[in-house]
Amino acid sequence: MQxxxxxxxxxxxxxxxxxxxxxxxxxxxxxxxxxxxxxxxIVAVRPLDAPALPGYEDVPLIQTAGxxxxxxxxxxxHLRYNILQLWQIxxxxxxxxQWIASPEYRKQISGPMYVLxxxxxxxxxxxxxxxxxxxxxxxxxxxxxxxxxxxxTFDYYRGIVRYAEKTGEADLPDAASHLADVxxxxxxxxxxxxxxxxxxxLHLSEGTDAQARAHFTSLHMPDTTWAIxxxxxxxxSLALTSDDFLTLRQHGGAMVWSPLSNMLLYGKTxxxxxxxxxxxxxxxxxxxxxxxxxxxLGELKIARIYSAAHDHLFSxxxxxxxxxxxxxxxxxxxxxxxxxxxxxxxxxxxxDGVDDEPYEMxxxxxxxxxxxxxxxxxxxxxxxxxxxxxxxxxxxWWVGHQARTFNLTHQTPDPxxxxxxxxxxxxxxxxxxxxxxxxxxxxxxxxxxxxxxxPRWYLSMDETAIRPFLDKSMPGLExxxxxxxxxxxxxxxxxxxxxxLDALSxxxxxxxxxxxxxxxxxxEYVKQALTDCSxxxxxx
Numbered sequence: 334m335q336x337x338x339x340x341x342x343x344x345x346x347x348x349x350x351x352x353x354x355x356x357x358x359x360x361x362x363x364x365x366x367x368x369x370x371x372x373x374x375i376v377a378v379r380p381l382d383a384p385a386l387p388g389y390e391d392v393p394l395i396q397t398a399g400x401x402x403x404x405x406x407x408x409x410x411h412l413r414y415n416i417l418q419l420w421q422i423x424x425x426x427x428x429x430x431q432w433i434a435s436p437e438y439r440k441q442i443s444g445p446m447y448v449l450x451x452x453x454x455x456x457x458x459x460x461x462x463x464x465x466x467x468x469x470x471x472x473x474x475x476x477x478x479x480x481x482x483x484x485x486t487f488d489y490y491r492g493i494v495r496y497a498e499k500t501g502e503a504d505l506p507d508a509a510s511h512l513a514d515v516x517x518x519x520x521x522x523x524x525x526x527x528x529x530x531x532x533x534x535l536h537l538s539e540g541t542d543a544q545a546r547a548h549f550t551s552l553h554m555p556d557t558t559w560a561i562x563x564x565x566x567x568x569x570s571l572a573l574t575s576d577d578f579l580t581l582r583q584h585g586g587a588m589v590w591s592p593l594s595n596m597l598l599y600g601k602t603x604x605x606x607x608x609x610x611x612x613x614x615x616x617x618x619x620x621x622x623x624x625x626x627x628x629x630l631g632e633l634k635i636a637r638i639y640s641a642a643h644d645h646l647f648s649x650x651x652x653x654x655x656x657x658x659x660x661x662x663x664x665x666x667x668x669x670x671x672x673x674x675x676x677x678x679x680x681x682x683x684x685d686g687v688d689d690e691p692y693e694m695x696x697x698x699x700x701x702x703x704x705x706x707x708x709x710x711x712x713x714x715x716x717x718x719x720x721x722x723x724x725x726x727x728x729x730w731w732v733g734h735q736a737r738t739f740n741l742t743h744q745t746p747d748p749x750x751x752x753x754x755x756x757x758x759x760x761x762x763x764x765x766x767x768x769x770x771x772x773x774x775x776x777x778x779x780x781x782x783x784x785x786x787x788p789r790w791y792l793s794m795d796e797t798a799i800r801p802f803l804d805k806s807m808p809g810l811e812x813x814x815x816x817x818x819x820x821x822x823x824x825x826x827x828x829x830x831x832x833x834l835d836a837l838s839x840x841x842x843x844x845x846x847x848x849x850x851x852x853x854x855x856x857e858y859v860k861q862a863l864t865d866c867s868x869x870x871x872x873x
Contacts (some may be wrong), residue, residue, distance in 0.1 A: 350651035397534035404473025404680030406660035409618025428540030450792030470628035537567030546572035649692035701733035708819035733840025
């Protein structure tokens with residue numbers, strides 16, 4: 334029996350059967366249930382043996398034979414950089430200013446991304462590729478891709494995956510994560526912006542030294558109040574002490590944990606035991622592929638390894654909460670996302686199997702285990718036969734030797750990406766990464782007599798946004814720009830070499846675990862645990 338493809342493409346009526354992990358306030362689990370969806374919303378969640386929902390008698394039941402979770406919400410990822418492979422970290426750092434200013438970082442990360450982000454034809458390829466990279470890991474919401482154009486306009490791309498900073502939905506408030514220059518230099522302006530925000534996702538105290546901690550203590554205003562409100566979500570919070578976490582909690586703040594990135598760069602991660610004891614609400618983020626996890630499924634495994642090595646600090650349910658209900662609460666989206674309940678947006682993740690303990694099953698899931706990813710009621714990625722049954726799909730793919738299909742149709746496609754296929758995006762990026770020096774030379778040279786029309790939008794290098802008023806040792810914003818600007822220093826055409834495109838999934842990256850296990854700063858207990866986890870690679 335075939336479903337109505339038109340209805341599913343527009344997010345109309347559908348019914349998904351499987352084991353349902355609701356992640357609601359009671360953490361209810363239906364061993365056999367049905368999620369009813371209409372126009373992008375969950376209409377009802379019922380046991381399989383309950384009478385059919387009125388109005389759905391003629392809607393074919395989609396029997397998934399899987400476990401249905403809320404879509405994964407990721408609150409920290411520099412998405413545009415996820416075309417780059419894992420960086421071999423050259424030394425142990427104590428704060429983020431050190432590695433951002435290093436020549437090796439410019440050569441391996443900021444320089445290549447600057448070149449591709451300024452060269453026509455690559456922006457759309459980057460966006461298409463990294464969005465699909467999120468989908469194969471079950472991510473339905475993440476941090477967005479920041480863009481700017483020649484007239485100084487700044488914006489976030491709005492694509493298939495939900496973005497925290499630009500939702501496009503009137504009832505989902507946009508988070509803040511980009512600071513204007515005036516906000517970066519004046520603490521009063523920063524506080525005013527924070528008070529006007531529903532959520533501000535902000536790098537906070539990234540590092541282990543006093544300079545890193547000063548990014549938190551500088552939130553203590555001259556009048557002894559704190560520039561902290563319930564809107565503040567401190568990304569990393571690595572240098573915070575137990576007393577700092579108490580202060581953060583007393584003012585309603587939250588944190589976003591990125592353990593792998595912290596370990597690779599600084600040899601340790603945040604004191605999440607102290608954060609938990611102080612009652613801090615925590616979410617999770619992969620950070621980015623150059624110095625973090627390839628995707629959120631991988632980061633969940635790292636978080637579980639850390640927890641196990643520290644007296645099982647977090648239960649499996651608590652870890653799953655970090656990427657579902659906790660993350661929604663931090664964004665102030667809890668009434669509409671983060672759990673499977675009637676009235677909420679139909680963002681769903683369906684994982685193959687119903688026999689294992691459901692929370693552990695998600696944490697051990699491989700990319701090849703993902704059967705379906707639904708965003709706003711629309712299946713966007715899934716097992717090929719299932720997508721074919723649904724009458725959906727724009728592009729077939731292989732993930733870990735499993736046939737998968739993407740549905741990249743967009744009712745109002747952003748002109749930045751248009752109808753570019755994933756295959757064409759991959760090929761374009763492979764080519765561009767191989768000729769970085771040549772592309773850099775073209776950018777450095779004088780304009781040609783008949784140049785190609787420049788792209789309207791350019792990639793924003795947002796990871797270098799630093800707030801000088803929170804770092805008293807830095808002389809000011811211009812000094813920070815000099816440290817982080819990929820144009821400063823020898824011409825990029827003289828230092829850039831060919832790079833490989835990062836694989837779309839861990840399952841298709843046969844050298845991933847090997848490269849990860851050779852990282853000098855990664856704690857030994859993590860290296861030893863790598864082969865014990867279900868990573869889904871051919872060498873695991």
